Amino acid sequence: MSSIAKEVIVSRRPLGSSLSRWFGKNLIRIYMALAFTYLFIPVAYTFVFSFNDSGKSNITWQGFTFDKWLNPCGAPRVCEALGNSIKIGLLATIFSTILGTLIAFAIGRYAFRGRSASNLLIFLPMATPEIVLGASILSLFLVLQVNPGFWPTVIAHVVFCVSFVVVTVKARIASLDPRLEQAAMDLYANEFQTFRRVTLPLVAPGIAAAALLAFSLSFDDFIITNFNSGTVTTFPKFIYGAAARGIPAQANVIASAVFFLALALVIIGQVVSRKRKVY
């Protein structure tokens, strides 16, 4: 096995010297170290510069300070933007998870006329560039004489989140053994009880994963938000707007905090699911 992987990465063999043999043996480790360095450089940079004793712009290192961490809302409007992002994210998550889960059950569970057309309708928003999606939704709101703002943004986010929810939940439903539901029916559970006691608990992890995905997509979205949010500022929009004149270090503080919070949530989730060892 190890020789296969080695040769996948470099198709040349160790030349025989101990150095090249060491290199060949550890190539995969070296590669992973490099890849992870590449992945984490901007994250580390953002984190380090959250301690920069900078003024309005945060480009060069001015000295170390905890001030920005103690006062993350210190920069004008940054916390307002964060609050908007969280509100929009939560609403978009709730709506897209409900709509997407219903669709996933229909497509994942039933054979019906129009099933492949339904799959296509779910695929299309994912295949549409964000800029086209954002622009077309905005033009609808303009036609309807609705001003861009908070709710138009939520709606636009739901549009692109639904498909990802459907795909995620559908995968979970597909991996479900149909015999479990048959066993429940066999054991005197009617259709509703079967759904409530067996199907739903088993699909729940997929729904939770889909909700997390929807939230992170919504929270991080800029392009579609930029079209539909009007004067409402979200966190990505705040950064984009500030990028020209200098991003305050508070943005780094908030981004780093979000990073560690998300990391902690994922790790806790992993530990809990391993402890329960359910699936």
Place this chain on the structure above:
Amino acid sequence: MADSANSARGDLKLASVTKSYGDFTAVDDLSLTIPEGSFFALLGPSGCGKTTTLRMVAGLEEPTVGTIHLGSTDITFTKPYQRPINTVFQNYALFPHLTIFENIAFGLRRRGIKDVDESVNKVLDLVELPHLAQRKPTQLSGGQQQRIALARAIVNRPALLLLDEPLGALDLKLRRQMQIELKWIQKEVGLTFVHVTHDQEEAMTMADTIAVMNEGKIEQMGSPAELYDNPKTAFVANFLGQSNLIKGTLVGTDGDSLVADLFGQKISLPRSRSHAADSSIYAGIRPEKFRISLLQTSTSGNLLSGGKIEDVSYIGVSTQYQVMMPWGQELMVFEQNDDGVAPFRIGDPVNISWEPIFTFALRGDEDADAGTEVVPEDLDEE
């Protein structure tokens, strides 16, 4: 919840049941009565319709034509949860998100029974796994999961327990042990068991009555001994154990016996074991019923002479021989290694003899190879 269908008891009767999927007929005009309290096996190769039959009885499929009765109640179209029938599923289908205790209590709770502790603990004792009540199914071994699946079904005291290849996922040794245990539990709880399997040995070990199914129809039904000693079709003769089928012609009678001509040599067989339609037959003899003797030895009973040992396989308790007959057919012979005689060697010229009572006769227009194909152990059939 105790509506009329749910409290039905009695024999299970399938009347002219057919199940088609488009052009494909999985079960073809099947009629069958399974007496209350029996251990009944549906035996057949993959795709023979046995699992479909089981699923129709469980309520997981609806027959295209025909009716299913339990006692006097028609259950053909009642929902699975409205039938007093429980199933031990292939690969068990234990709920992975519930503890063993809650898995077993599932059916009781759905029927609105509040106090489940006593019943669950009793059935856990019966399957000898009371210490696993609070575990999750994934923490159990295959054999343990199998017993829990059984416990989860029998705790409901159903009128009928269906077992769908229940031992298929276990290794051979565990399978043998569970066969004996299942038989014991069936006696202990006194329920009707309907057992679906493609393993003829498993069916013979456990069932009182076996129905051999092939291509959606029942080939023959009876006790294990009846099926083995007196098969009615080539399929049954070959699928249950092994058989030597020799082409021949009925030429006369002799009291209760029939006389047949097999490639110029006369043999006799009991009239009660002939299923021939006319004079053209296949004479069937099980390999262990044959005796091999050197040419000069005198023998009684039926005798076929002019054989030659082609192949010898020594397998401990017995030795298996392939004997080439003058008409170009290889016969299989199992000899017990109990007489201290040195085995025959390849090339030895021999005669083959047997007691006439062990001969059966099948229709001469049958496919002599029916049921001999190697059956893939495909557990996810149908």
Place this chain on the structure above:
Amino acid sequence: MKKISTPYLLLLPGFAFLFTFFVFPILSLAQVSTATPISGGDVGEFEQTLRFRNYLEAFLESREHFGRSLVYALLATFIALMISYPLAYALAFKSGKYKNVLLVLVVAPFFTSFLLRTVAWKQILGEEGFVVPPLRTLGLISESTTLTSTAGAVIIGMAYNFLPFMTLPLYASIDRIDPRTLEASGDLYANGFTTFRKVTLPLSMPGVVAGTLLTFIPAAGDYVNAELLGGPNNTMIGNVIQSRFLIPDYPTTSALSFMLMAAILIIVIVYIRKAGTDEVV
């Protein structure tokens, strides 16, 4: 026949939503794309003139950006694939008990804001970052050479930003491969490279298809990387659509959007057909 209506009931709310806020807008985009502004009318007032010249004009005006978008997106997708495949392979087969930890680490960088990471790259590679000045001091690059405002920076930026969309589907499909099939291939006289070409790669193809699509589609329509990491010569079709929408010149913008979408859909469909898999959806 109760069973038949259930799926439609489940689909109803979601599809009603998608029809209103996805299908209808896209159709109205198509409608506007052949319209002409009413002379003397308000901004955003058009009449339908079936003026298909809008497409030709839009295309001729921005064919350069179109071409650039496709080339940049293809290169970014290719780079992301080259980075992700060994990474996903190592995660699936080489990470042992650290598999879950490493998987979290692959996703973790993307918990930080996409824009902030892009800005970080801009500053790291920028004039005052910690890469350019040392290189200048060592004389490895000339005073006039920059790392940002280049096509390379835009492409690398996109490859970086869309990396999880590549790595995760790849990991999912490589992880499903039974390692015994690789051993069997070795047993049947295939060397490491042949095993990869004849067994690993074909088996991971669904992941490759899904990953490349999920990277290519957002990359082709992106304008943020071009704006932050690129210069005036690196603008993509997204930048054009974005800027024209603000003028506003809806008919040509709509025509551009529609062409972009059509181009991507055609590429996607041809690609899925060629790759011979429908496991994407």
